[in-house]
Amino acid sequence: MQYVFALAGNQNSGKTTLFNRLTGSNQHVGNWPGVTVEQKTGTLLHHHHGKSAHVGPPMLRRNREAEENNDVQLVDLPGIYSLSPYTMEEVVSRDFITLQKPNAVINIVDATNLERNLYLTLQLAELETPLVVALNMMDEVNKQGDAIDVNSLSEALGVPVVPICARNGDGLDELVRQSMMAAEKHILPGKLDICSGDTHEALHAIIHLIEDKARAKGLSPRYAGTKLLEGDEKIERLLELDEGTLHIIGEIIARLEKQAGMERAAIMADARYTFLDGVIKKCVVKAQNAPESPSARIDRVLMHRALAFPIFLLMMLLVFFITFGPFGTWIADGFAALIKQGISLIDRGLTAANTAPWVQALLVDGVLAGVGAVLEFLPTIVLLFLLLSILEDSGYMARAAFLMDKPMRKLGLNGRSFIPMIMGFGCTVPAVMGARSMQSQRDRRFTIMLTPFMSCGAKVPIYALFTRAFFPEQGVLVMCCLYLGGMLMAVISASVLKKTVFHGDAAPFIMELPAYRLPTLANVGRQLWDKAKDFLQRAFTIILAATVVVWFLQTYTFRLTLADTMEESMLGVIGGFIAPVFRPLGFGSVSAATAVITGVIAKESVVSTLAVLSGTEVGSSQMMAALHGIFPSNLAAASFLTFVLLYMPCVAAFAAMRREMQGRGIALASVCCQTALAWLTALLVYQIGGLFVF
Amino acid sequence: MAKTLADLMPGEGGTVAYVGGEGALHRHILDMGLTPRTRVKVGKLAPMGDPMEILLRGYSLTLRKADAAEIILEEE
Incomplete structure (x- = not known):
């Protein structure tokens, strides 16, 4: 039987790392139907090797780990914090679980940040789908001197909990084993009573009212009831409740709101977090006198009032200097020489093989010359993406968005628009795709419109050629004028667009500032490989x-x-x-x-x-x-x-x-x-x- | 006038009493853990004074001052 597992978790929980570990090189990237949210699917690998198996780029890995488990497809759900009906990512995730009914959901949880991560777990547990929690970053928890009682956490949450470290592969065998078992035996999460008192009564009254309707629609009554209590209009419409039922539910909620002194959405959020407070008190022992976190110490410098912008500017300059300066040029030139040699070798080979002149002309002057000119550009793109993905994976890009939010908002955008724009200097295609991280369509469209003004890497050969031919002495000046000119155009266009097409304000800027982490070779390598592959595919x-x-x-x-x-x-x-x-x-x-x-x-x-x-x-x-x-x-x-x-x-x-x-x-x-x-x-x-x- | 999260200076803390805002924004603030009775502390401000970093539930969150002004704090 073919199994489908879903992988769910917060952003910055190590979900991508885990997904890459669990599926290796066997991935397929597509879109969720109807929305622009990326969907990644992969075939689950067996995990017998534990630690040593997965280092190095995907190409090298393939032979060592040929053993695939063809029976399980792993679907990577978007990084989400909740199952509210407000964002595409959350709707896609909950629809996938409730409608496609995967055989098991693996919920990756950042163990250094249990409270907020388990908030999603509680909602996933309502869905009546086998659920396994992967407790990630246990190495950091241990390093901080904290202790988590995994068994009592599992008991308190009513689901299996497997401690793992996605970075080095610890615990993945056990995670796969537990997930297979949960799927095969269809082990559902235990029923948790997260609410007490009035909320408990109100919730059960609602569940009782809608149980049959929910079952008829294939939804878990507990999930449907909770969502109705929270005021989820999507579920309300889906259940097709009659006027009478809706009226009674309305009354129940009105009374509850009065008793609790909060409105409906707050009541449920409060109940979940209160429940989790209790769980964590029981299962987690925090180290006494915990020292200031390394991230806080790093931020004291990198986010310093006076230093933050200069450092940021310096980082960006460094990225450009490495990519387009002597080092990048050296690599690019070496690569170009190699390609030229290859082409002339083929040319000589064709002559020796008595190829028809027109075929040789087509191949050498048309195809090879053209493709060669493009290939020469590969090192530059790879280098730029290498540096940008290191900044992204380390957690610095989120800080860059934090720094840039106010100036970007003046243009009518938000801090997150800045990252796609920076990527636009590499290539417009991934930059435009990077705009997906913004949830409001207005912000997304606005950012995408401006991204092409960031002079993309593919234009560099044009600039280089022309400076050599026309401005050999003023190369740096010409480059600066072009890059700054593009940015200036973006600013001017933004101020026009803000007053015409995109009225109103940018979406709120509520974002987690992740802890600084050392980027892993495997993740950066994977991203580079994807980018290079994408570029080569375009080239060919x-x-x-x-x-x-x-x-x-x-x-x-x-x-x-x-x-x-x-x-x-x-x-x-x-x-x-x-x-x-x-x-x-x-x-x-x-x-x-x-x-x-x-x-x-x-x-x-x-x-x-x-x-x-x-x-x-x-x-x-x-x-x-x-x-x-x-x-x-x-x-x-x-x-x-x-x-x-x-x-x-x-x-x-x-x-x-x-x-x-x-x-x-x-x-x-x-x-x-x-x-x-x-x-x-x-x-x-x-x-x-x-x-x-x- | 009630004190809001936006009124706190870096290093100052408080307890959430009530979360305003509407629809997606309101819900998102709650989902991220800013629920009534939560202890919060202001970490740092961006160099231009906005947005602000809020420390809560063992992690940090960024919030614009305009949105932080929707979060009313308890009287100390």
Whole structure:
């Protein structure tokens, strides 16, 4: 029989680490139906090896741990704190458990933060689904000198509790064993009486009233009753209660609210936390004179009133210096040389094998040259993501959001918008996806609209090429102008959008500040692997196709004969048709227009298109000369750079925007506005610049 | 006027009496553990004075002052 397990838990509870441990490399990422919440599914691995088995990147791990348990699929639920009906993540989670009825739910709990984590556990226990609690971070609890009586905790909660350490794999065998047993024997959580007195009576009266209706809908009466008491309109509608019942429930609750002196939602939250207070008093022994937590000590420096912003700025500069400075360039150059060698090797091989000249030309000049130009860029992306994911996993990014909330709110956004925007410097696609962490659609859409202004990493080769050709002495200055210019545009756009499209205030900023933790190699490696894979997939699909199409369009005429000159080719005709649009901007040549078009497929293609169209090799001195032909003046080059900085993002980013904004119209409108803005700004640069430079 | 969580200075503590706000915000504040009778302490403020860090139930939570003003504290 095929089993399905669900993994539930708070954010920052180590859920991702546990999921990766339990499933290894066998993961599938998709979306929950109808909403933009990521759904990860994986096949559960057997756990016989305990500690030593899972270190290193997923590729290396696969052979060592080939033994898979094909019978169990593990579904990773979003990180949530409660099962309220207010956020997509919570609704998705509770619907999955109540409607899909997984065979067991594994609830990961941060043992250093039991009270708030168990709040979710109490709600999960109401669902009449086998539940196993994985008590994570036991190593930290021990280090703090605290002690948790696992057996009495299990007894108090009415569910099996397994102490684990997801970081090093301790306790996972037992966790899997207990979960399998709970699923096979269908062991339901024990019925807990978390409320007392008036609340207890009121809850039981409601449960009694709706028991049959709830059963008919496949819901646990206790869960349905609790939700009704809390004022959950989704459950109220689902149960299709008659007027009379609703009226009685209303009266019960009105009386209870008067007795308790609180309103309904507060009564239940209070009851759960009061119950947990008792559980924790019984099961946890806190160390005497606990020293100040390491996080608090680190924060005294990193979040210091005067130092916080300078340190933050320094961190960001450091990230950029490492990625784009001498170190990053050294790695990127080495990689590029390697690729060039590979291509020439293949070229020689093809010649030796007497390949037809046109096939060789297509493969070497079209496919390999294009893909090679993109691949050269891989080290930069990987390095940037490495640094950003270290900052994220360490807990610093949450602090960055805390720091930036007030300034971001001035723009009409919230602190959390800052993280996607920073990621936008790497790649717009994951940045747009990162906006999912915001729960309000307004904030999400607003952030996504501004993200493309953060100059993405794929534009770096364009900037690098142009600074070498036109501004060899002022490289740093040009880079700064471009990056800051993009940010300035984002600020200006934000203030316009705030007054027009996005009225009102940003969503509340209620967020856990997680403890600082050392990022694990496995987690960072996993993220890097996913990013690199994603990038390579794009390189070998969209970008490869685009390169071949561009090569085809520029090699053949519309009559499908070989084009003698570029003007005759299909691409030349199309480019020539569009070129006049860019004439006022100073770069009205067919080549420039064509490069702009291919840049929509992928920004990296701008460079390869310019190379292919000028019949030169990327980065060669011939290409530099050719560029001076395409862009008659430094000002025209500056205008082109401005346009490339601001115009619509690539198709992959557009696809992500459409998905995450939940609307094609708004995504289309925003990229059109960006392109119009790019045109106008480049026009200003060229025309006003022309007054000063001759 | 009643004292609210937003009135506390860093290092000061209090006990929650009542949680205001509506709908999702109200519910979210409660879910995060800011229920009546909970002891809270203000950790630090962001360098620009807002948002604030609230220490409760052994963890830290960020809250904007505007939202913290919805949380009424008991008279000491």
